[in-house]
Amino acid sequence: MWSTPRLGPLVVGQALAGGRVSALARGPGQVQVTVALGDGQPVVFELVTAPAAPGPFAALPALSYRPTPAGFAAFRAVGDALASALAPHWPAITHVAWPDAIDGLGEDVAATLPLTALLSDEALARRACVAPWTRLEYGARPTIGPCCADFQVAPAAESGAPLALWHGPAMRGFRRALASADAGATCRASCPRLRGRTDTLATLVARGGPAAFRANQIAVIASILDGAERPATTPLEVVFPATSFCNYDCLMCSHGATGTLADERPPAFYAALAAIAPGLGRIEVLGGEPLASPVFRAVLAGETFAAAPQLEVALTTNGSYLTPAELARYRHVRLGHVTVSLNAATAATYQAVNRGLPWARVRPNLDALLAAHRAARNPRAITYSMVILRANLHEVEAFAALAEADDVAVRFMLPMHDRNQQSILTDAAAMDAAQAALATVAARLRARGRDREATRADGERAVLAARLARGIVRALPD
Numbered sequence: 001m002w003s004t005p006r007l008g009p010l011v012v013g014q015a016l017a018g019g020r021v022s023a024l025a026r027g028p029g030q031v032q033v034t035v036a037l038g039d040g041q042p043v044v045f046e047l048v049t050a051p052a053a054p055g056p057f058a059a060l061p062a063l064s065y066r067p068t069p070a071g072f073a074a075f076r077a078v079g080d081a082l083a084s085a086l087a088p089h090w091p092a093i094t095h096v097a098w099p100d101a102i103d104g105l106g107e108d109v110a111a112t113l114p115l116t117a118l119l120s121d122e123a124l125a126r127r128a129c130v131a132p133w134t135r136l137e138y139g140a141r142p143t144i145g146p147c148c149a150d151f152q153v154a155p156a157a158e159s160g161a162p163l164a165l166w167h168g169p170a171m172r173g174f175r176r177a178l179a180s181a182d183a184g185a186t187c188r189a190s191c192p193r194l195r196g197r198t199d200t201l202a203t204l205v206a207r208g209g210p211a212a213f214r215a216n217q218i219a220v221i222a223s224i225l226d227g228a229e230r231p232a233t234t235p236l237e238v239v240f241p242a243t244s245f246c247n248y249d250c251l252m253c254s255h256g257a258t259g260t261l262a263d264e265r266p267p268a269f270y271a272a273l274a275a276i277a278p279g280l281g282r283i284e285v286l287g288g289e290p291l292a293s294p295v296f297r298a299v300l301a302g303e304t305f306a307a308a309p310q311l312e313v314a315l316t317t318n319g320s321y322l323t324p325a326e327l328a329r330y331r332h333v334r335l336g337h338v339t340v341s342l343n344a345a346t347a348a349t350y351q352a353v354n355r356g357l358p359w360a361r362v363r364p365n366l367d368a369l370l371a372a373h374r375a376a377r378n379p380r381a382i383t384y385s386m387v388i389l390r391a392n393l394h395e396v397e398a399f400a401a402l403a404e405a406d407d408v409a410v411r412f413m414l415p416m417h418d419r420n421q422q423s424i425l426t427d428a429a430a431m432d433a434a435q436a437a438l439a440t441v442a443a444r445l446r447a448r449g450r451d452r453e454a455t456r457a458d459g460e461r462a463v464l465a466a467r468l469a470r471g472i473v474r475a476l477p478d
């Protein structure tokens with residue numbers, strides 16, 4: 001069931017035979033009307049398409065009510081009035097077309113509606129992955145596609161403005177493959193989204209927002225159901241690196257040594273992004289260090305995002321640029337998720353691993369970020385991230401404790417390659433120690449009800465365990 005401010009002849013707040021309509025809700029084949037009686041006591045009335053037995057209201061026998069401490073006599077008049085009001089609209093009022101339900105979310109950007117409440121099981125299962133209809137991702141190489149290039153069979157080296165790429169040959173190829181159930185033509189079997197069925201209609205959640213955003217979501221869902229190769233839509237999500245440059249030189253990452261501001265996305269890119277902002281729900285900005293891009297910082301502080309209230313901005317950042325003053329400049333931006341690459345739980349290890357600003361300069365930035373998100377009552381939208389290396393292996397549990405103390409999510413990752421001889425995967429004892437630490441962390445997360453984070457930690461642990469069991473002691477991805 002999802003709530004709605006209006007239902008046929010009824011609106012929330014309307015007076016009804018001495019009571020007042022306090023809530024309206026609808027779901028597949030049924031509607032609910034909650035009426036606060038004169039003494040404030042709520043009574044929930046239910047109207048279905050096909051009632052199992054007639055209810056007590058003569059004007060509309062399909063109307064019934066939920067058991068309530070109030071005696072029937074206390075709400076009989078309200079029930080009769082409701083039956084008379086709804087009778088001309090039944091049974092049509094119990095049916096809702098999914099586009100109308102999404103449009104009915106209205107302007108409230110916090111309103112959500114999972115497609116599982118709207119579509120049949122057959123429709124929900126129609127595509128193994130919907131990313132080609134919802135996402136456009138610019139890779140670092142540079143490549144483009146609906147997702148990370150690592151999971152594409154032949155990442156395309158197309159470039160250009162988002163809308164041109166959205167309708168270009170690479171994205172059309174993915175749509176063709178996924179619509180014809182031939183995902184193997186474009187997608188590797190190892191793709192976690194494909195394997196885990198994490199990007200399907202069953203996992204999509206429609207959101208409220210301006211009319212153009214609701215209309216684009218409706219068009220996107222229709223294009224997925226149709227398997228359209230050239231949909232008349234714009235992306236719901238765009239992912240891109242703002243620059244390959246980074247002001248840090250982390251032990252495991254090459255951006256600090258090889259990144260350059262010469263590849264910074266120019267103002268023209270953001271102008272093209274602004275053109276599709278009315279239909280966008282989310283952008284995710286990566287790097288290098290995304291906030292090292294002066295152009296991106298200026299865009300964040302400008303009008304592009306203020307004009308699209310539904311648009312969430314997700315960042316993966318080292319946090320060094322998120323000073324309290326900079327955060328204040330971005331206060332109109334809906335920071336949907338900020339992943340902070342900290343990689344350490346103490347000042348000494350922070351310096352040894354990240355080789356950038358000292359911890360004493362970054363901690364106030366974290367505090368400002370936490371305060372901003374708490375003010376928005378959404379502290380879990382921050383994640384502290386650690387790549388487990390030889391240099392920080394001893395702080396895995398302390399890192400999880402730091403995230404717990406700050407009430408944010410925690411993420412652990414295994415290193416790719418063996419940069420600076422830091423991979424723990426080239427040393428069986430280090431792999432074993434990491435495995436044990438991750439097991440402790442996962443158990444603690446689970447005990448706190450943080451199952452998603454625990455599952456992710458277990459996933460990294462499982463990779464270590466499998467490689468140890470097979471005697472594979474060498475750096476990923478081999």
Ligand code: SF4
Nearest residue numbers: 129147187191193194
């Ligand atoms: S199945 Fe994987 S590789 Fe294919 S489009 Fe979806 S996310 Fe990308």
